[in-house]
Amino acid sequence: MDWDSLGDPSFGEPERLPGQGKPVYRAYGDGRFDVEDFIQVTYQNIWNRRMLGAVRDAYIPQMRFHGSTNRTYYGRGQFQAYILSMMAMFPELALQIEDIYWMGNDDDGYLTAVRWRISGTHRGNGIYGAPTGRPINMWGISQHRIIDGKIHEEWTLFNEFAVMQQIYRD
Template identity: 40%
Template sequence: MTRFMPDRSKSHHPAAALSRAHMPTSYDISLIDYTKDGAHRIPPYLGPSQSLAGFDPEYRNIVDYIVRITYRIWETEAREVEYIEACYSDDSLVYDDYGLQHGNAKIVGDTHHTTGAFPDIILNAEEVIWAGDDSVGFHTSHLTRIKGKNTGPSKYGDPTEAEVDVMVIANCVALGNDIFLEHVLYNTSAMLKQLGLDLWEEADRLAADPFPGWPRSAETWADLRAGVRPERPLSLGEPVEGFDPDAFSRAIHNNIWNGDGSVLDESYAADLPFEGTTDRKFSGRDAYRDHVGELRAAFPDLKHQVDEVYWMGNDADGFLISTRWSADATHSGGMLYRDPTGQTCQIWGITQQRVKDGIVEQEWQLFNELDLMIQIAKARRDG
């Protein structure tokens, strides 16, 4: 069988920012419809067709593309890891837990490494928030659950026989079957914790002998934050009457993470279910407030900014919102990351929210916690 290869006669960089018109206003093409609310992983009916110029004609819409390339690469009997070469561009930029990775060859190598360490690995899609089209680019926020047993060696050591269950969020931009920009948080700290490894020991080891891409340069940090960021927030450049997911997400993130927190009671469900980095899991506003307070105590001068927001949905059915954010912060307080070091740290994350009637009903949030610990460990080593 001849493998489809995309047209790479020109680069897709730089990725274009989205307009309000690019946000889907229905759930006709959505993961919940695709899987029939979890009844199927790969359904017999692949959903409505959608214009996918330049994509492999095997795929019917952007949700089908995201779910099935993942399944094809990681889980089919053939396990077509090299198919990555047909769906990540040669000049792809991937910002991950360790910095910036260039090109699809690195992704192929990392995938072989992971499947070797977890031969029975499963990547189960739990949400795909998407926006855009085949002209400006499809933007997708893919929340997946990685499960597997560590029966092979890895860059973290000998097999432990431990079972892992790790949430991952990947925000991608794709054109012509090629993902060419990705911000991905693998929640590596959760995986290492579940493997039974000591996170501070790993952070110290990696600070002394870091993986490629770490530490980020100032230029890489600036590019990570600026990637696909609109010149002006849509809430300012394209204002609307009524509920605005862009204005809502920016307001609550800025209020909560920059130290005010007054919007929690009015904008979050009292019984909010939350899942986050390094196996954080809780419910309710008070627990959320404690989560924010613990991080802000470690970084009292944290300066949080929203970098990109996109969404799908409508007032009647509710909204799914993806927000990518970042912060500069000095490790000068608290005990979450042990004694303060005075280190200026780079923190970035992705949040997915389910919102109805102006209330966050559920939230998933990941940030670069292992990377953050490595930054702090390096400061101690250099101290």
């Protein structure tokens, strides 16, 4: 066994936020729509548990996604392809929700803002080029328009330039 590889940051699980363990998987409460639980469960299932079927459960078929660098996807299929591309580039990525803010009601719908962090290692091909084995931390915010318990539209922003700086640093 090569004991020198134990210090290699490309091995092992990504570090969590200080004081944080692995994500908690919460179930829906008492049958009432709970915005925070809905967002927590949706993000944990999709990003940390890799359950892409949760996209069908949480988003309407004709959903619209607006992402960094003017990416726009229409429908759950294109959105799932985007998620898969991120997971292919960062196979062990771990997402941590830092804050959830929301306003609205069951009749008019809800608007949410979710601040999150992703950590992972660039191990797959994709829009950021060939794998480098470099660890990354990505901070971002996502906003959602939720009507009748489903996400109709999502806006997600993160600093892609900062991600590329981490991947291609000297």
